[in-house]
Amino acid sequence: QVQLVESGGGLVQAGGSLRLSCAASGRTFSSYAMGWFRQAPGKEREFVAAISWSGGSTYYADSVKGRFTISRDNAKNTVYLQMNSLKPEDTAVYYCAANSDRPDTRGHEYDYWGQGTQVTVSS
DSSP: OOOEEEEOOEEEETTOOEEEEEEEOSTTGGGSEEEEEEEOTTSOOEEEEEEOTTSOOEEEOTTTTTTEEEEEETTTTEEEEEEOSOOGGGOEEEEEEEESSOOOSOGGGOSEEOOOEEEEEEO
16 A cells, blocks of 8 residues: 655746655555656646656656656655746646556556645746
């Protein structure tokens, strides 16, 4: 069982930056691949980024590539999403998720989800 708690969301102007954190409970965090997803009002949940258990492999949606960076600190049981050059279209609730298998862009492949943190980017 893994419990995930996101933090770091907020209101930021376009072009600004935010860093999201996702703190995980449980001693097996380092064995999970982790992902970030987001859902904007009236839209389906979409993949943002994912990272392997070791941190050695990362994956990004085309819409965030070059602007967002996913990383993890297994000693702190935490995964991060550094978001730079934010755009109004990045406005969404951001969720972290844990996958006991491998990094994946498909949300249904993930076993555990956090409650989400709101990111709002004003123009």
